[in-house]
Amino acid sequence: MAELKYMPGFGNEFSSEDPRCPGALPEGQNNPQVCPYGLYAEQLSGSAFTCPRSSNKRSWLYRILPSVRHKPFQAFEQKNLTQNWDEVEPDPNQLRWKPFEIPRADEKKLDFVTGLHTLCGAGDARSRNGIAIHIYTCNTSMINRCFYNSDGDFLIVPQQGNLLILTEFGKILVEPNEICVIQQGMRFSVEVFGETRGYVLEVYGVHFELPDLGPIGANGLANPRDFLTPVAWYEERTVPSGYSVISKYQGKLFVALQDFSPFNVVAWHGNYAPYKYNLDNFMVINCVAFDHADPSIFTVLTAKSMRPGVAIADFVIFPPRWVVGNNTFRPPYYHRNCMSEFMGLIKGHYEAKEEGFQPGGSSLHSAMTPHGPDMECFEKASTVKLEPERVAEGAMAFMFESSLSMAVTKWGLQTSNRLDKDYYRCWEPLKSHFHPDQK
Structure with a gap:
């Protein structure tokens, strides 16, 4: 090579x-006669x-x-x-x-x-x-x-x-x-x-x-x-x-x-x-006090629309990093977004869904369609000891986020035969923890 x-x-x-051809670039003008x-x-x-x-x-x-x-x-x-x-x-x-x-x-x-x-x-x-x-x-x-x-x-x-x-x-x-x-x-x-x-x-x-x-x-x-x-x-x-x-x-x-x-x-x-x-050269900005920061802090490249602050597409990554937030729910929160979120996984395990979402696969959460961590991730994050934690070690997930409402092709829904028809089941075990007589 x-x-x-x-x-x-x-x-x-x-x-x-x-x-092999020194001096091939013209000097003095872009387009010389010869x-x-x-x-x-x-x-x-x-x-x-x-x-x-x-x-x-x-x-x-x-x-x-x-x-x-x-x-x-x-x-x-x-x-x-x-x-x-x-x-x-x-x-x-x-x-x-x-x-x-x-x-x-x-x-x-x-x-x-x-x-x-x-x-x-x-x-x-x-x-x-x-x-x-x-x-x-x-x-x-x-x-x-x-x-x-x-x-x-x-x-x-x-x-x-x-x-x-x-x-x-x-x-x-x-x-x-x-x-x-x-x-x-x-x-x-x-x-x-x-x-x-x-x-x-x-x-x-x-x-x-x-x-x-x-x-x-x-x-x-x-x-x-x-x-x-x-x-x-x-x-x-x-x-x-x-x-x-x-x-x-x-x-x-x-x-x-x-x-x-x-x-x-x-x-x-x-x-x-x-x-x-x-x-690997991306400099991660992350939360150190409380709350889960918006994924926009992980934007590598953007393709802007005519509306200020709104992208036709953002390329966002979720690299290995330290999570240090105090007294807060640390994984991605449950979310309904006006944007479309397409995710892929290059390697490792994604922090919010360690099973099912695999390298070489992908997911699409369309505009205003709810999504978030599965039951196992939620339960673990709700009870884990809050101390500095290294997340996504050995992993690299990414997101293509867009202000456009995307349509899925026939190949994606039918021909490819790779659609996980049981995806919705990862949220079915979520149960109510509501107790009106106690905080």
Whole structure:
């Protein structure tokens, strides 16, 4: 495996060139009449040209051949990737899925694209407002094919197996307990090393950013310097049989053929690039007096809506931490939320449900649907000695939280056969402790 190098920082202006071609980045202007080494200049815009400087996103790519040179796009087999939120009737119940099965390669070959399965979502890619949540299960690397998303950004959360992601900007190795964001329009290919599974949060129309810290102050949560961006790397390779460029456009898949590798960017500069982040670098802010703090204090990245303080999607994690609150109920409280809460588990046991919620599985608690700790967790937390306690040791759970009311797909409710139909039973043993004659 080639050595991987990264440049730290989130949202900064970067410049990078493959060390095999020193001086590939032009000096003095973005788009000279003749680029060094006879390269083509191509701009990738992630925002409107007229966005304020603070939110304007673009990068210049200096490549051997421009990406425009390809055959016409044709429809590509859709499989279980969808944006049809009306396949089945809405279901407001608490939903939980067992770990999603990964087919064996000798039974059914699936790469990252063909292994994408849409579980739930809301909104519309054409109007540039909405989200989708996908599960990927794959066992085969993408060979002579790449993918790009015209609809939005992918936040990828590996749960089992490493991903070596080759992008136009360079290579990114992403392991479980790390995340990777591939932003709108960026072409990438995924190499895997066996049976691989994870989660994808897709957002339309906006990009992920760090949440504001407010009263927390200057330090805390995810630090910009811990986000890593790849160093330029190129391959000059012809593919006479055809290299497949797969595009997700308006929720549908299309494919175009070209006779060269799209990963032919020798140098690039700008502030619009893929990046990864190690969840172990998150600085936890937690309660030390009383009450269970809101999960918003665990937000890693947010995709903001037009309403202040309301997100189209938040990416929230529940890492190992100390619980030190005095005289208070410490686990997550019983809750009805105006937001939709999708949870996944990367490893270990989730503190509020140690049984049933498994790594590689997930749950969805829709808007205003009640949820909370199961009976065993409630009883234990109500009687345990209150002293400093280390929770979630060896575990990492996460949540995709959204202001949108999400619909579950037919695959999620029926076809996948992983829906836990007994999920509701974890609350049935809860009993009344009410005694009107005593406090």
